[in-house]
Amino acid sequence: MQTSFAALLTILGMALVTYVTRISGLWLMSHVTLSTRMKTWLGYLPGTVIVALVAPTVFSTGVAEAGAALATVLVMARTRNVLLTILVGVSVVWGLRMLQANLR
């Protein structure tokens, strides 16, 4: 696991891209105003990207993953405790997988 040049370059590139997004709001506001439509789009982005990321795992992997996902969301919505939520999600997926393996 040596740090490769490509990995360093990727990390620096990510850093640059991220910093540009952080300062572009201030920079833009001193020059133009954002349209409502643009603001709406930017507001939806983080949520939809994360939904897209997890959807294949949640909906088309198996019953264990779908069940564990449901448990995860419910625990987080009720407790807002990140570590507990992850612990429950991991335990449920592990339990359901065991159950499936033994039923087969």
Next chain:
Amino acid sequence: MSDDLLLAPGPPAEEPVAFDVKGGVVGARRTVPIALSVCAYGLVFGVLAQQARLSLLEVFLMSGFVYAGSAQLLVLSLWSMPLPIATILLTTLIVNLRNLLLGAAVSPWLLRISPFKAYSTLFFLSDESWALTMGEFAKGRRNAAFLLGSGLVLYVAWVGSTVAGRTLGDVVHDPARFGLDFAFTAVFLSLLVGFWNGKSDLLPWVVAALVAVTAAHFLPGKWYILLGGVSGSVAGVVRHAD
């Protein structure tokens, strides 16, 4: 993201906007409880980074230079050799585009301090610090160093906990056996609960999920993330326009 915060009136023109140590300390203090939950994400990121074969140095550099939780977590799923640099950068850009909104919302205050202070402070901009700062400004307090103080606390928490998590990761072997591979999905699902703003998110999220599942089935690689994310958010904009 709350629209009313975005439309918040700026500071009155005749009142100065301060930027001093006192404001920074207040921001730092107010952020400590939130830093604990950031540490939880950081620990999990570190463990998952070990599974994605990032070295301790790479985790340290990424957290220190990029300092963006959701983007860093997402990139782990793309981290395979040879590194798909263009996809990684594009994904980072899309996930972090929301910073543009956060920066725009604090701009009425930041435009009133020196550009050097403003642009340095913005390196530490995050969802959590932004929300706390906007709350502070809404109460009529005008010390822009609050954002910097808050950001610094979360920065130390993030870098420290991700490095600790990466070290911890060396101890865990064969993560799938214990269902630990699901931790990645669980982290994002818990983040999603925080992003949920009510019914208006339903349509964009359903579209994002449908497109992602379909794209993951028919397309190679990780294109489903960007395709689903962009089409879901566009669906939200189109519905808004009606």
